[in-house]
Structure formats: structure tokens, C-alpha cells
Amino acid sequence: MKRLALTVVIVLLAVCCGLGGAVAINKLFPSEETIDFAWDKIRVADESLYPDNFEYIDYAEEVKFDYEKYPLLKNQGLFWCRWDDEANMIIKVDATTPEGASIVDPNKPTIINIHGMLNEGYFMEEMYWAPPTNATAEELGYEYPVQMFQFWMDKGYNVGMYSYQKFASEEFSYHFIEEKMWATDGPTGIRYQKPDRSFDEDVSEYTITEHFAADYIRAMRLLPDNFGDKEIRFAAHSMGGQMLNGGTFLLTELASVGQLNPNQLPDRITMEDTFFGIAIPSGDTYNFAGYTDLTVRWSGKKLPISTGFASVECMKDLAANGIVVEFVTYEGSALLAFYHPDITKTIKEISVFVLMQPYFTADGGGQHNGVREYYLSSIIRDYEGEGLTDEEKIAFSASLPTEELKNYIGRSFKIVEGGTTLMTYDDVFVEITDKK
Numbered sequence: 001m002k003r004l005a006l007t008v009v010i011v012l013l014a015v016c017c018g019l020g021g022a023v024a025i026n027k028l029f030p031s032e033e034t035i036d037f038a039w040d041k042i043r044v045a046d047e048s049l050y051p052d053n054f055e056y057i058d059y060a061e062e063v064k065f066d067y068e069k070y071p072l073l074k075n076q077g078l079f080w081c082r083w084d085d086e087a088n089m090i091i092k093v094d095a096t097t098p099e100g101a102s103i104v105d106p107n108k109p110t111i112i113n114i115h116g117m118l119n120e121g122y123f124m125e126e127m128y129w130a131p132p133t134n135a136t137a138e139e140l141g142y143e144y145p146v147q148m149f150q151f152w153m154d155k156g157y158n159v160g161m162y163s164y165q166k167f168a169s170e171e172f173s174y175h176f177i178e179e180k181m182w183a184t185d186g187p188t189g190i191r192y193q194k195p196d197r198s199f200d201e202d203v204s205e206y207t208i209t210e211h212f213a214a215d216y217i218r219a220m221r222l223l224p225d226n227f228g229d230k231e232i233r234f235a236a237h238s239m240g241g242q243m244l245n246g247g248t249f250l251l252t253e254l255a256s257v258g259q260l261n262p263n264q265l266p267d268r269i270t271m272e273d274t275f276f277g278i279a280i281p282s283g284d285t286y287n288f289a290g291y292t293d294l295t296v297r298w299s300g301k302k303l304p305i306s307t308g309f310a311s312v313e314c315m316k317d318l319a320a321n322g323i324v325v326e327f328v329t330y331e332g333s334a335l336l337a338f339y340h341p342d343i344t345k346t347i348k349e350i351s352v353f354v355l356m357q358p359y360f361t362a363d364g365g366g367q368h369n370g371v372r373e374y375y376l377s378s379i380i381r382d383y384e385g386e387g388l389t390d391e392e393k394i395a396f397s398a399s400l401p402t403e404e405l406k407n408y409i410g411r412s413f414k415i416v417e418g419g420t421t422l423m424t425y426d427d428v429f430v431e432i433t434d435k436k
Contacts (some may be wrong), residue, residue, distance in 0.1 A: 011346040021219035028417040038258035046304040049249065049296060056257055056298065058340060060221065063214035065205045070203050072194060075125065076166060077216035078112070080104055081149050081159040090127065090147045096215055099404050101222035104158050109231040111152055112160035112266075113376075114212075116238025116275070117177055121165030122193035128161070128389055134373055135422035141380065150375040155399075162215070162243070164208050166192035174239065175290030176277070178307045181209045181242050183294035207297045212247040213254060220264045228263035231402060232268065237372040238335070241274025242311045249314035250298060268402045270317065270326040272372040273333055276347075277308025279340035286340055312343045316350060324406045325351035328375055328397075330358055330367050331414070352405055353412040353430070354394065357419030378424045 006078070035054055043050065079092035080103040093100040104110070105250055115126040128148045130140065137144045139153075149159045170176040170193070179186030190204045204211065220227065235377030236244035248269060255262040269271040278289035288306040296303055296310065304310055319325050329336050336344070347353060378397035385404075393400055394413045411431060418427035 004076075007229045013373060030341075031044055037256050039252075039256045039262045041252055041256045041262075042320040043317060045249065046310070048301040048304045049299055049310065049313060049317075050253070051299040051301075054253070054257060056254060056259070059210065059254060059259060060217045061425045063204075063210050065204060065211070070192075070200055072166065072200075073192070073203070076163050076192075077211065078160060078162050078219055080219075081153075081161060083150065083153060085195060089145075090149050090159075091395070092163070094351040095219035096222070097223060099389075100219065104223055104227065105395040106224045106227040107230060108156050108158050108430060109233070110158040110160065110227075111233040111235060112162060112216075113149075114162045114234065114235070114236035114240035114244055115165065116168070116240045117170075117174055118165045118168045119171055121167075121169030122197055123195045125163055126161075128376065130373065130377065131361070131369075135362050135369065135377070139421075139423055140377070148373065149284075151377060151379050157379075160219075162212055162240075164243070165266065166194070167208050168239065169193040177239055178242060178275075178277070179291050179294055180209055181246055182303060182307055182310060183207065184297050185295050186291055207246075209243050209246040209250060210298060212243055216247075216251060217260050220260060225261075228265075231268065232264065232266045233268045233402075234266045235270040235272065235375065236274065237272040238368065239275045239424060240415045241271040241276075242267055242307060244271065244274075245311045245314040245318070248323070249317050253298075254316065266323055268324045268326060268405065270328065270375060270398070271351075272375050273329045273335055273368050274311075274327070275308075275335050276311055276343050277306050277337050278338040279306070279308070279343075288340075308340060308343055312346050316346065319350040319409070324402050324409065326354070327351040328354045328371055330356040330371055333371075335368070348412055349410055351410075352394075352408045353432075354397075354429075355412070355414040357415050358422075359420045360399065360422045374422060377422055381424050391429040391431060394429045395424055397424055397427075399424075 026223045040098045043136050067074050070298060078095040078097045080100045081090045081092050082103045084091045093103055125244060129146050130146050132144045152159050167180055168177050176188045180190055184190055189202045191199045191201045193199055234248060235246055251260055255265055279286040292306050304313055315325060356371055356374055358367045360376050361367060361370035375398055379399050381396060383396050383399045383401060413429045414432050416428050416430050
């Protein structure tokens with residue numbers, strides 16, 4: 001198996017979870033010998049995220065949208081991307097079809113991207129165009145307009161994307177999007193917004209996160225058995241990070257019960273200024289914006305504290321199973337400022353934590369979107385490797401090999417030069433030793 005739990009991660013988790021984590025594991029396995037696991041994964045997340053007796057539905061068979069009833073949902077889901085010379089742009093092809101599978105080369109590494117909240121997702125979709133305000137075409141080495149997926153294709157990657165923009169269109173009511181990722185019993189249920197701005201309500205019995213997992217399994221079953229021998233990465237921006245954590249966690253669970261080859265789990269996940277909920281200080285405690293009284297759909301148990309805590313609990317589980325976690329944000333991030341301190345502490349302990357200053361961006365999304373554009377564009381640079389300091393290696397960002405990146409788990413870095421340009425050639429980082 002290509003993916004073994006990293007010793008350094010386990011040590012960090014032991015420190016992070018303490019005896020409480022050990023007790024939780026014992027409670028999870030009252031009769032472990034009666035469960036025939038296909039893959040014996042490590043489980044350190046909150047107990048509420050695991051169903052009793054680890055009973056899961058057959059996701060590939062049961063979790064599907066009704067396209068006859070909701071034809072607009074045909075452009076939602078997991079897609080592989082190919083380059084169209086005539087259109088001069090990326091074309092997305094349903095990953096759960098033979099046509100989609102034919103795009104994939106199992107001898108190449110793979111990245112799958114998940115977008116964030118889209119206020120206008122009812123009529124538009126995220127296609128990852130590189131804003132011309134962030135860098136000149138000459139700097140990028142491409143002619144505008146250019147999509148950032150092209151950078152990865154030219155570096156030899158299979159590129160996928162998960163589209164859920166119609167579900168991510170809730171104007172500024174971010175909590176309506178959150179709930180769709182974890183539960184079906186929230187105030188809005190599983191609904192999506194149509195081009196006339198009305199909603200189709202209760203379109204699924206399952207969360208959007210579960211649809212991601214189901215699509216991924218269906219896609220994997222169409223690919224050769226050796227897909228996964230090369231590196232697989234997932235990357236998500238903003239709200240998509242909750243789907244990234246919850247969806248990847250669910251995939252590890254489904255791999256453990258034989259629904260997915262563990263070799264086809266990601267080796268590396270990247271969060272680009274990810275949303276972990278809003279915790280508002282109130283005296284000695286915190287109040288959480290949005291909904292907290294939700295039932296995790298796949299476990300049937302109440303959410304652990306908040307969606308943000310559920311997300312970081314999933315991340316702990318992924319890190320314990322050898323998936324390298326990369327966390328990129330920026331100083332002054334409004335999302336980072338509202339993390340509960342326990343969430344921030346855990347993220348720093350189990351990930352490679354990088355603070356950017358994306359002052360190069362001039363588009364409407366500002367630095368929040370700039371983090372994503374910085375990361376996806378950083379693959380352009382070739383990794384040099386030999387004779388570099390740790391800080392110099394971190395500056396390669398996406399082009400830093402995962403085998404190198406895993407050496408920096410539990411460490412934090414901050415950019416001090418180069419934040420005014422999108423390209424990473426002039427970036428200078430220092431390590432942050434104060435992890436408060």
C-alpha cells in the first residue's frame with residue numbers, strides 16, 4: 001500500500017489528542033473482531049463522525065441525482081478536464097462515464113480541485129481562469145485568457161474538478177452551504193438555485209459531500225487498477241475545504257469497508273484559505289454562527305460542536321492515515337481570524353501551515369482568492385531540490401514534492417518577501433516558531 005501512517009503524524013496526534021483520543025478509539029471498537037475491515041485504517045476523529053458498527057450504504061449504487069427530474073444537475077459533480085484546441089480552453093467531461101475515464105492517464109499524477117462559495121453559481125460556474133490583473137502573460141509564460149488547470153496539464157498532471165456551484169449559490173448565507181455538506185436536516189435541506197434564482201428543494205436524501213464521495217468511487221471503478229500508483233492530490237478553496245475534509249474522510253471510511261481501493265485515496269490535500277466556521281468570543285466561551293444542531297448524515301449522530309470542529313476532526317483522521325495536509329492562508333484572512341483557537345491549534349499541529357501575503361491580486365476576490373491563484377500557479381516553477389534550506393523549499397509551494405513536504409508537518413512558515421508578485425521565484429519565507 002502506497003500510503004502508510006507517518007510516524008511523525010502519529011506522534012503529533014498523540015500529543016494533540018492525549019489520553020482522550022485513546023479512550024475514544026476504545027469506545028469505537030467495542031467488538032472490533034466482528035468487523036471485517038478491508039483496510040485497517042487508524043481512527044482518531046470524534047466518535048460522532050463514525051456510524052455504529054461502521055455500516056455504510058453502497059455509495060456508488062445509491063447516491064445519485066435524479067437527472068430526469070432535475071436536468072440542471074447534469075453539470076454538477078466530478079469531471080475530468082481535457083484541453084480543446086479549437087475552443088482554446090479546458091473542457092470538463094463527466095468522470096463517471098467511459099468518455100471521462102478515457103481522458104485519464106494512470107501513469108501521470110492527478111489533482112482534483114474543489115471550488116468555494118459562489119454567490120452567482122445559479123447561472124455561472126467556476127472554470128479557474130487566471131485573472132490578468134494578477135500577473136502578466138509574459139510572467140506566466142502563457143497568453144491570456146488562460147485557465148490555471150492548463151499549468152498542471154503542462155506539468156504532466158491529470159486534472160479533475162468537482163462542481164457544486166448551484167448548491168454553493170446562497171447569496172451571502174454561507175451557513176446554508178455548510179449544512180448541505182454535513183446534514184440533510186438543516187433549515188434549507190439539500191436545495192439548489194436555478195438560473196431564475198428560484199430553488200429546487202429537497203433534491204437528494206444525501207449531502208453534497210456524500211455525492212462527491214459517490215462520484216469519486218464511480219470514477220475510480222472506470223479506471224485501470226494501477227490508477228493511484230502515481231500521486232493523487234485534492235485541493236480546495238474556501239468553503240470547499242469543508243467538502244474536502246468531510247469527503248476525503250468519508251472516502252477513507254468507505255475504503256476501509258471495501259468500497260474503494262485505499263491506493264486511490266489522495267496522498268496530499270491542500271486547503272486554500274479554508275472556511276472552518278465562525279467562532280465569536282463571548283466572555284470565557286465562544287458562540288458559533290450558523291447551525292450547530294445538525295445530524296451528520298452518514299453517521300446518524302449529532303455534529304461535534306460545529307461544522308468547523310467536524311471538519312478539523314476529519315482532518316485529524318486523514319493526517320493519522322498518512323495523508324499529507326497542506327494549509328495555505330494569509331495574514332489578515334477574515335476566515336482565519338474567526339477560527340476557534342482549538343481549531344487553529346490543531347491545524348498547525350497536523351499540517352504544513354503557510355501564511356501568504358497575496359498583495360499581487362487586484363481582482364474582486366482580493367487576497368482570499370489570491371491564495372488559490374498563488375497555489376495553483378506555483379506549479380509552473382520547476383523544483384530544484386539540492387542544497388536548499390527548508391524555507392527555500394517551502395517557497396516552491398505546489399511544485400514542492402509531497403515526499404519533501406511531509407518533512408514539514410507540524411511546522412509553520414510565513415512569507416516576508418515576494419508577496420507583491422504571483423510567481424514564487426522571488427518568495428522568501430521564514431519559519432514561525434510561536435504557534436499560539
